[in-house]
Amino acid sequence: MPIYLTGMPGSGKTVLGRALADRLGRVFIDLDEEIEKTSGRSIPKIFEEDGEDGFRALETEALRGASERTGAVVSTGGGIVLREENWRIMDDTGLVLFIDRPPERIAKDVNPGHRPLLQGDRNKIFDLYRARETLYRGRCHIVIPNAGDAQVALETLVSVALEHPMRL
Numbered sequence: 001m002p003i004y005l006t007g008m009p010g011s012g013k014t015v016l017g018r019a020l021a022d023r024l025g026r027v028f029i030d031l032d033e034e035i036e037k038t039s040g041r042s043i044p045k046i047f048e049e050d051g052e053d054g055f056r057a058l059e060t061e062a063l064r065g066a067s068e069r070t071g072a073v074v075s076t077g078g079g080i081v082l083r084e085e086n087w088r089i090m091d092d093t094g095l096v097l098f099i100d101r102p103p104e105r106i107a108k109d110v111n112p113g114h115r116p117l118l119q120g121d122r123n124k125i126f127d128l129y130r131a132r133e134t135l136y137r138g139r140c141h142i143v144i145p146n147a148g149d150a151q152v153a154l155e156t157l158v159s160v161a162l163e164h165p166m167r168l
């Protein structure tokens with residue numbers, strides 16, 4: 001069964017997801033990358049041409065595809081938590097882990113220019129966090145703290161994953 005990593009933009013989903021997949025010998029899927037590959041467009045371009053709703057439809061389609069990849073580690077986009085349908089897919093098919101990195105830490109590192117929802121303003125991270133924290137935290141299966149060393153978060157992920165053996 002897939003492991004889904006959820007969390008804010010810049011919380012470490014891709015970096016940790018790739019490392020977790022390596023450690024477990026599983027396939028790694030980054031949904032944002034899948035969407036860009038399949039559509040042949042960058043995410044900012046999709047937002048520009050199809051609007052956020054258009055992007056969200058492609059995101060659900062990519063999630064559905066990833067949910068069929070047994071044993072994959074799937075890093076989701078930061079907004080996956082916005083659609084009830086996405087929760088249903090993740091809840092029905094896998095283990096949902098919330099990568100919990102404090103917004104203050106994210107705001108320090110993030111490049112707002114590459115993220116349509118931040119509109120060039122890194123402080124929008126705090127608005128997003130306020131709007132989404134309850135969803136991320138309340139609806140995941142397990143919270144993975146990522147407030148300090150990323151290596152520590154990775155070790156937590158590995159042990160949580162091993163406690164929930166994935167069906168092959």
Ligand SMILES: Nc1ncnc2c1ncn2[C@@H]1O[C@H](COP(=O)(O)OP(=O)(O)OP(=O)(O)O)[C@@H](O)[C@H]1O
Pocket residue numbers: 007008009010011012013014015016032075077078101109146147148149150151153
């Ligand atoms: N605990 C940590 N300490 C220091 N840097 C970290 C930590 N966790 C993540 N990072 C760094 O934060 C940046 C964002 O990480 P990453 O790209 O994995 O986030 P993401 O959740 O995939 O974001 P998005 O998909 O929205 O771009 C990377 O440079 C990563 O190395």
Ligand SMILES: O=C(O)C1=C[C@@H](O)[C@@H](O)[C@H](O)C1
Pocket residue numbers: 008009032043076077078079080115116117
């Ligand atoms: O937080 C969000 O809503 C987003 C996060 C990114 O991963 C991308 O999926 C896209 O930029 C939207």
Ligand SMILES: [Mg+2]
Pocket residue numbers: 013014015030032075
């Ligand atoms: Mg990512």
